[in-house]
Amino acid sequence: MTGMQTSVPELVHPVPADEVDPWARAMVATFLGDPDGPGTRRRVELLTRHWDPARTWGVRDRNRWVATLRTEQRALSLPGAGAETLDLAVDAVTNVTVSATHRRRGLMSRMMEESLTEARDRGDAVSILIAAEWPIYGRFGYAPATVAANYAFRRSRRGARCAGDPGRIRQVERDEFGAAAPAVFAAARRRRAGQVDRDADWWNRVLGREGYPPSEGMPHNWLLHEGEAGPDGLLAWKATSDWGLIPPLASAEVWNLTAATDAAYQDLWAYLSGLDAIDDIRLDDRPVDEPVRWLLDDARTLVMTRHVDFLWLRLLDVPAALAARRYAVPGDLVLDVIDEDVSRFASGRYRLTAEGDEAACAPASGDADVEITQQALASIYLGGFGLSELQLSGAAQERTPGALNQLGLMFSTPHAPWNATWF
Numbered sequence: 001m002t003g004m005q006t007s008v009p010e011l012v013h014p015v016p017a018d019e020v021d022p023w024a025r026a027m028v029a030t031f032l033g034d035p036d037g038p039g040t041r042r043r044v045e046l047l048t049r050h051w052d053p054a055r056t057w058g059v060r061d062r063n064r065w066v067a068t069l070r071t072e073q074r075a076l077s078l079p080g081a082g083a084e085t086l087d088l089a090v091d092a093v094t095n096v097t098v099s100a101t102h103r104r105r106g107l108m109s110r111m112m113e114e115s116l117t118e119a120r121d122r123g124d125a126v127s128i129l130i131a132a133e134w135p136i137y138g139r140f141g142y143a144p145a146t147v148a149a150n151y152a153f154r155r156s157r158r159g160a161r162c163a164g165d166p167g168r169i170r171q172v173e174r175d176e177f178g179a180a181a182p183a184v185f186a187a188a189r190r191r192r193a194g195q196v197d198r199d200a201d202w203w204n205r206v207l208g209r210e211g212y213p214p215s216e217g218m219p220h221n222w223l224l225h226e227g228e229a230g231p232d233g234l235l236a237w238k239a240t241s242d243w244g245l246i247p248p249l250a251s252a253e254v255w256n257l258t259a260a261t262d263a264a265y266q267d268l269w270a271y272l273s274g275l276d277a278i279d280d281i282r283l284d285d286r287p288v289d290e291p292v293r294w295l296l297d298d299a300r301t302l303v304m305t306r307h308v309d310f311l312w313l314r315l316l317d318v319p320a321a322l323a324a325r326r327y328a329v330p331g332d333l334v335l336d337v338i339d340e341d342v343s344r345f346a347s348g349r350y351r352l353t354a355e356g357d358e359a360a361c362a363p364a365s366g367d368a369d370v371e372i373t374q375q376a377l378a379s380i381y382l383g384g385f386g387l388s389e390l391q392l393s394g395a396a397q398e399r400t401p402g403a404l405n406q407l408g409l410m411f412s413t414p415h416a417p418w419n420a421t422w423f
């Protein structure tokens with residue numbers, strides 16, 4: 001009797017461009033998609049156009065791809081002075097899969113460790129990802145940094161009214177929407193920390209412009225809000241059910257609601273609240289502190305249907321990362337950062353000083369005021385979580401009385417951070 005030959009899976013990095021098709025098919029299958037479906041062909045085409053072999057990993061076994069990982073450079077908005085934000089180029093990890101035939105043998109760990117080390121060597125201060133499941137990425141030092149909310153807007157209830165001027169909103173064709181979208185989103189993105197960028201190519205890709213094949217399931221309504229100096233708001237939505245003469249009426253979903261000004265935000269919600277024939281409007285991946293609550297006659301017509309950690313973050317270079325953002329109040333603290341995960345990139349003692357629009361962080365030798373894990377620091381970095389809730393787990397302890405309170409105040413932000421972009 002002949003047994004099956006034992007195979008040794010081979011870690012491949014970089015993944016050559018001519019392997020995109022089988023690499024992507026393996027990735028799609030593990031993400032429960034159809035590797036032979038039209039969506040996969042589209043995906044392969046898009047990946048091929050932007051393939052950067054130096055930022056791709058995979059594992060091959062018996063001539064088949066059994067694991068995938070890719071990273072890209074994205075811009076992340078960070079808390080700035082006052083209500084402003086700053087931008088930081090970060091390492092963004094995506095397409096992480098290991099086939100069910102090869103799980104729990106350390107393949108993801110090998111790819112993650114290599115990719116994080118390369119990010120650190122490249123000089124990236126921060127790495128981000130969206131975690132499919134909570135337990136996967138903590139061991140590599142990632143921690144939740146933003147929360148996303150889904151809402152159901154019960155539009156046909158009496159109090160679901162938002163005042164505003166829908167007259168400033170123009171219905172347009174998808175192409176015109178696509179031409180305006182990059183600039184409007186770029187301005188809107190900078191109104192909150194935690195937002196990942198979308199360049200013009202991102203919009204062309206999802207909207208099927210400039211030779212890209214159109215995606216399936218696109219919205220049917222494309223709207224621009226006209227501000228003083230041109231478009232400053234975007235809204236795209238579609239009905240998801242029909243309606244009859246007897247209620248319930250139809251449902252709808254918002255694919256995109258982006259506002260670069262408060263006026264655009266209010267007018268777009270006024271438009272939504274006036275969509276007759278629709279009972280319920282679904283909005284996904286929105287901020288937890290959706291300000292429209294305070295514009296509605298009855299804020300309970302906006303129901304939060306999901307609340308989940310969304311963007312995960314890992315600090316690779318503490319001085320660079322902490323100096324890249326601004327702080328709500330002045331402070332001067334020495335932090336002992338404990339990092340026991342991959343390569344302990346963040347381990348060390350650092351002095352953080354902040355005053356108005358200035359922030360500095362450098363290795364320090366004096367006594368520490370606070371001892372904090374890298375993961376806790378990552379969770380408060382964008383203002384998404386408070387030290388008070390993390391403290392219970394022992395993730396942060398003060399050596400100087402009052403230092404934790406001070407640190408918590410410094411890292412607080414005017415708005416909850418929010419990321420609207422999957423990657």
Ligand SMILES: CC(C)(COP(=O)(O)OP(=O)(O)OC[C@H]1O[C@@H](n2cnc3c(N)ncnc32)[C@H](O)[C@@H]1OP(=O)(O)O)[C@@H](O)C(=O)NCCC(=O)NCCS
Binds near residue numbers: 095097
């Ligand atoms: C998540 C995934 C990539 C893990 O790959 P893997 O090669 O099995 O992971 P590793 O063997 O390197 O696991 C390292 C450790 O993490 C743990 N781990 C990995 N995935 C986990 C999960 N989903 N839940 C709980 N623990 C997990 C392993 O048990 C292992 O722990 P141990 O060292 O204590 O034994 C793989 O299960 C997968 O492809 N899942 C479906 C797609 C997916 O969710 N991808 C992530 C997208 S963000």
